[in-house]
Amino acid sequence: MKKKSEKQKDLDNLKTELAKVSTVILTTFQGITVENDTKLRREVQKAGGKYQVVKNTLAERAGTGTPAEGVLKNLKGTNSIAYTHTDPVALAKALTKIAKDVPAFQFKSGVVEGRVISIAEIQQLATMPSKEELISKIMFLLNAPAQRIATALNALPRNLAVTVNEAIKANKFSS
Numbered sequence: 001m002k003k004k005s006e007k008q009k010d011l012d013n014l015k016t017e018l019a020k021v022s023t024v025i026l027t028t029f030q031g032i033t034v035e036n037d038t039k040l041r042r043e044v045q046k047a048g049g050k051y052q053v054v055k056n057t058l059a060e061r062a063g064t065g066t067p068a069e070g071v072l073k074n075l076k077g078t079n080s081i082a083y084t085h086t087d088p089v090a091l092a093k094a095l096t097k098i099a100k101d102v103p104a105f106q107f108k109s110g111v112v113e114g115r116v117i118s119i120a121e122i123q124q125l126a127t128m129p130s131k132e133e134l135i136s137k138i139m140f141l142l143n144a145p146a147q148r149i150a151t152a153l154n155a156l157p158r159n160l161a162v163t164v165n166e167a168i169k170a171n172k173f174s175s
Helices: 004-020 034-046 056-063 088-101 119-127 131-169
Strands: 023-028 050-054 079-084 106-112 115-117
Touching: 004 050, 004 056, 023 088, 034 050, 034 088, 050 056, 056 079, 079 088, 088 106, 088 119, 106 119, 115 119
Parallel strands: none
Antiparallel strands: 023 079, 023 106, 050 079, 106 115
């Protein structure tokens, strides 16, 4: 059994983590095998997040005054949380992938950018393009007009040279 000082340290650590996050997804893990739990933790870590099984009272106390407060109140049953301060889409994708393979792993609720979201919204979030994909698309869209301008500017001297050359051939510059 943990000492009171260890419990306080766990509370402080979780509160510090939750204060920094933009996304928290509350899940249930009852019935998950050790193998699937390990797989889940690896997927969440790859997505830039953290996954933790939490006691209900610890989660509620740690969540007080943080963006996760709305989700971590009045918890019942066995709960776990996955959270990230980077890309909510990557976390939702990782969790959704596991949820498809492991029926015991289920979503309860979540918070994204301070807004409580439902199970359906978590699944919608998982279908969105990742932050990197969105940045790539925006860069392409920003770059496309610049490429067209560069092509047009490069064509000016060439077109001028062709026009002058044709004019010389047609003796348009006779003295």
